[in-house]
Amino acid sequence: QKEVEQNSGPLSVPEGAIASLNCTYSDRGSQSFFWYRQYSGKSPELIMSIYSNGDKEDGRFTAQLNKASQYVSLLIRDSQPSDSATYLCAVTHGSSNTGKLIFGQGTTLQVKP
Amino acid sequence: GAVVSQHPSWVICKSGTSVKIECRSLDFQATTMFWYRQFPKQSLMLMATSNEGSKATYEQGVEKDKFLINHASLTLSTLTVTSAHPEDSSFYICSASRDRGRSNQPQHFGDGTRLSIL
Numbered sequence: 001q002k003e004v005e006q007n008s009g010p011l012s013v014p015e016g017a018i019a020s021l022n023c024t025y026s027d028r029g030s031q032s033f034f035w036y037r038q039y040s041g042k043s044p045e046l047i048m049s050i051y052s053n054g055d056k057e058d059g060r061f062t063a064q065l066n067k068a069s070q071y072v073s074l075l076i077r078d079s080q081p082s083d084s085a086t087y088l089c090a091v092t093h094g095s096s097n098t099g100k101l102i103f104g105q106g107t108t109l110q111v112k113p
Numbered sequence: 114g115a116v117v118s119q120h121p122s123w124v125i126c127k128s129g130t131s132v133k134i135e136c137r138s139l140d141f142q143a144t145t146m147f148w149y150r151q152f153p154k155q156s157l158m159l160m161a162t163s164n165e166g167s168k169a170t171y172e173q174g175v176e177k178d179k180f181l182i183n184h185a186s187l188t189l190s191t192l193t194v195t196s197a198h199p200e201d202s203s204f205y206i207c208s209a210s211r212d213r214g215r216s217n218q219p220q221h222f223g224d225g226t227r228l229s230i231l
Contacts, residue, residue, distance in 0.1 A: 031217065032217045034219055036222075042224070043119075043206045043222040043224050044157070044206075044222050045222070046219050046220075046222075049217075088157070098145070098170075099145055099147075099210045099220070100159065100162060101159070103156045105155070105156040106156050
């Protein structure tokens with residue numbers, strides 16, 4: 001079992017729709033969770049961080065965390081073609097304080113005009 | 114926001130050459146920096162954790178003598194790929210977080226260095 005799992009996709013949604021990206025993790029000791037967006041040929045860009053159970057909203061993005069289910073998700077409302085990218089879920093490595101992240105393999109999102 | 118600068122962005126060189134990549138935190142002091150490698154259509158693979166003033170911590174399977182890391186100041190870490198070969202061709206990306214010991218600080222990534230060894 002991979003430490004952080006994501007469906008590689010591609011996930012295709014029409015422009016204006018809600019895109020839902022999911023991630024599960026194996027280490028119950030993980031404390032911090034991040035979503036990064038990576039355009040082809042570029043480096044990752046931080047989109048959201050979430051640390052406690054529940055929802056966190058920032059503009060069109062909402063991150064959801066459920067530590068009991070070891071599940072974190074990212075919702076993108078009113079999806080735009082410019083949102084087309086690979087979205088990486090990242091989880092801190094257990095309860096250590098090194099800041100080391102474990103990345104999922106990423107989900108490719110395609111937003112069609 | 115935090116900015117991490119990485120240089121060079123693109124390198125093409127002959128097999129056997131050593132290549133140095135620089136990673137700088139521009140508006141904060143980074144006691145910890147991370148070096149990743151990413152092959153096409155794959156996720157980021159952590160190579161090592163660079164610690165200011167001490168030795169880097171390498172991930173399993175990463176050759177310390179092949180990938181030399183130096184973190185001599187709070188704003189600069191360097192990765193040197195020694196005697197590079199075609200199989201070392203990859204996208205190398207650094208990241209920095211503001212404060213070691215506070216794992217809730219997100220990592221901010223440099224723009225990456227695309228290394229091609231002929």
